[in-house]
Amino acid sequence: MKSDILLAGVGGQGILSIAAVIGYAALNRNLNLKQAEVHGMSQRGGAVQSNLRISDEEISSDLIQSGMADLILSVEPMESLRYLPMLSENGWLVTNSKPYINIPDYPDIDSVYDEIKKLPNHIIIDADGIASEIKSRKSSNIVVLGAAIPFLPFEWEDYEFGINKLFGRKGEEIVQSNLEALKAGMEFCKTIKE
Amino acid sequence: MKNKLLLGDEALAQGVLDAGISGCYAYPGTPSTEIMEYIQNSKLAIERNVHRSWSTNEKTAMEAALGMSYAGKRAMVSMKHVGLNVASDAFMNSAITGVNGGLVVIVADDPSMHSSQNEQDSRFYGKFALIPIFEPSNQQEAYDMAYEAFDLSEKYQVPVMIRITTRLAHSRSGVYTKAVREMNQTKLPGDMRQFILLPSIARKRYKGLLSNQERFIFESEQSPYNKITEGSNKDLGIIACGLANNYLNESMKGTSQEYPILKISQYPVPVNMIRKFAASCKELLVLEEGYPIVEESLTGLLNMDYKVSGRLEGSLPLDGELNSDHVSRALGIELPASKEIPSLVANRPPTLCPGCGHTDVFLALNEALVTYGKGRVFSDIGCYTLGALDPLNAIDTCVDMGASVTMAVGAADAGLIPAVAMIGDSTFTHSGMTGLLDAVVKKSPITLIISDNATTAMTGGQNSAGTGSLEKICLGLGVDREHLIMMIPLRKNHDENVDIMKKELEYNGVSVIIAQRECVQTAARDKRIAAALKLKKVANT
Incomplete structure (x- = not known):
């Protein structure tokens, strides 16, 4: 079993939180993990990514090879496309639909969606919309993670463990709202996959 | 354990x-x-x-x-x-x-x-x-x-x-x-x-x-971190240093080739081990993250008959981070088919945060400098280096910690007057203070702007050594009290700040402007910490 995941977004959007939840989930499952993060200059509103590799065998490289990622998980639609060379032939792309526009030459959003829809395996989710529906606007990143659950090698309890580990010190309320966000993302994915 | x-x-x-x-x-x-x-x-x-x-x-x-x-x-x-x-x-x-x-x-x-x-x-x-x-x-x-x-x-x-x-x-x-x-x-x-x-x-x-050098080499020969893994195909021996080993393992996965591998993770290089290894193979490929330091030491100036390839020779790129794609190419291993990045994907460089004090400093400075023209702002290393990008285009140099001050001094010596140095608080205490002393001693016609956000921001908001004492430091170094000006870089103070800058740019000597406003990131972080502490208190009562 191996799962190579490319997390994408813009600095400050919370992809490291997604990475941490997955990391804890892998730990809970006793799987090997390597997680390469971006720190430093790019965190200031620039494009950021994280390579997450999970396997029941020993993992060598901290980076995923081109064309080998099983999943691109993105909290921003244009950013999801930046890492297409990493995606394997049958890999899935799961992305938030809401653009984060902090550059003057952001492309027309419908053409961005069109590019994503060219892929055989993709899910576009209005994570911000869903997050505000459940009154948990800060958890849109976790909603996106929820939509990727069918493509990840974990059980629900592993995510619970991860969310508790990450948000536990912020109080039970925050833990619950993140679990709810995760569930909402997962439900959305179910409805469109069926 | x-x-x-x-x-x-x-x-x-x-x-x-x-x-x-x-x-x-x-x-x-x-x-x-x-x-x-x-x-x-x-x-x-x-x-x-x-x-x-x-x-x-x-x-x-x-x-x-x-x-x-x-x-x-x-x-x-x-x-x-x-x-x-x-x-x-x-x-x-x-x-x-x-x-x-x-x-x-x-x-x-x-x-x-x-x-x-x-x-x-x-x-x-x-x-x-x-x-x-x-x-x-x-x-x-x-x-x-x-x-x-x-x-x-x-x-x-x-x-x-x-x-x-x-x-x-x-x-x-x-x-x-x-x-x-x-x-x-x-x-x-x-x-x-x-x-x-x-x-x-x-x-x-x-x-x-x-x-002691011989003993260090002996330690490397004995080290558990340097080891030879035998392989049946001795047409090529691979020397992999540090992290390169991971990329090599990744590339070799699923291939039938079994090359002998020498892993090096302790230096000085294990000389005898390399000799023995090289003698057992027809040629060598050296994989290393960084400069081709091991490869160069093997080929030397004369580059004898024995073939050594790597970053220096050109089988792998000479610059940039190593990865398993590069390693696979050097070994002739086919990479999986991969898609192109769609052309509509635009660059997204890092930017100054919304509400950042540096932005207000730059906006004022750009306006104050209009009459003098471009090309006279010497800057430094920190978040404010991002002032080089659109739409601010506010700085002209970034070289090393503290170089803003001294390059401005040198440029003023060459007749570029006024010359402006723009530095952050942490970089100023790191390596800018001695340069300022040079300027004071020489009475250089420079205007130094210390954009003080009270933290080492770019690296995540660590303490800054000069917080609370920048004014005293500048006075201690001999800056004239009348030309040591404090300002608060806020949009509402823009016109006033432009006037201050204009006035100091005109002064034929050392001016220091300390623009003081807390980093928006650390301010938000401190607020979060305070809220968490409050939550804890409530839980405990």
Whole structure:
């Protein structure tokens, strides 16, 4: 079993939180993990990514090879496309639909969606919309993670463990709202996959 | 034994802590910052009262660590690669003085310049100083090497370098830890003349260091981190240094080729091992993260008949970070088909945060300079370097820590008047103060703007040495009170700030403008911490 995941977004959007939840989930499952993060200059509103590799065998490289990622998980639609060379032939792309526009030459959003829809395996989710529906606007990143659950090698309890580990010190309320966000993302994915 | 999920940086930090260090010294710099941050938050370090506050720059950090070693205790100093340039005077000479308590120098290089001005390879510095170097290939080795490096350091009374690169520094994986060791007692050096580098003593010390080289090579030959893995296809032998081993393993997965592999993770290079290995193969491919330092040492100037390929020869790119795609190409292994990035994807460079005080400084400065024209703003290293990008286009240089001040002085000497220096508070105390003294002594017609956000922001908001005392520092250096101006960089003060700048630009001497406003990131962080504390209080009552 191996799962190579490319997390994408813009600095400050919370992809490291997604990475941490997955990391804890892998730990809970006793799987090997390597997680390469971006720190430093790019965190200031620039494009950021994280390579997450999970396997029941020993993992060598901290980076995923081109064309080998099983999943691109993105909290921003244009950013999801930046890492297409990493995606394997049958890999899935799961992305938030809401653009984060902090550059003057952001492309027309419908053409961005069109590019994503060219892929055989993709899910576009209005994570911000869903997050505000459940009154948990800060958890849109976790909603996106929820939509990727069918493509990840974990059980629900592993995510619970991860969310508790990450948000536990912020109080039970925050833990619950993140679990709810995760569930909402997962439900959305179910409805469109069926 | 405990399995912890750690960044490479954190694994190093846990390793030195478990090895019984008494002090850690550092100045923040990507990708090394998390080493010190981990130690600052470590329960063990707090219990043992391990020294763990930030230094003003890498040189002061290196010297303080050497001082702790002099007093018999184990010390670590950590920095980014270009930080070693700043610390290099102390670093080079520490190899001559040698150490008393174990001294480990951790340097994190940044190939591909994710957050740096160059991609220099610190192994050259280790070789230059003639000291042993460890280069871990994964998080576990990072921990083990940090744990063991002190023994090697104390055995030969020499500083030991651990060199890592961005990818390992900022990648997380499981690490097994070892038993925590006792700390050293304070104890003066056995040879009380050892640390006095008068020429007569330094010559003797240097001969001692030279005579130890063979022993360092012997250590490398015996090291568990350097090893040969046999392979049936001896047409090619692969030498893989540090992290390159991972990329090699990744590339070889699923192929039927079995090349012999020599892994090198401890330097000086194990000479006999390499000779034996080379003799058993037809030709060599050298994989290393950084400059082709091993490859070059093998080919030398004459490049005899034996074929050696690598980054220098051209089988792999000479610049940038190594990865398994490059390794696969060098080995002729086919890569899986991959898609193109759609052309509509636009670049998204980092930017100053919304509401950042630096932006207001730049907006005022751009307006104040309109009459003088472009090309006279010398800047420095920090978030405000982003002022170089659209739409601000507000700075003209960024070279090294502190260079804004002194380059402005030089340009003014050449007749570019007024010249403006724009520096942050932490960079100013790191390396800008001495330049300001130059300017004051020479009465240079420069305007220095210290954009003071009361933190070392770019690396994540660490303490800044000059917070609260920048005004006094400038006055102490001799800046005229009348030309030391405070301002608050807010949009509503824009016109007033432009006027202040215009006036100081006209002054034919040293002006210093301190633009003071807290970093929006640290302000938000402090608010979050306060809220969490409140929550805790409520829960406890």
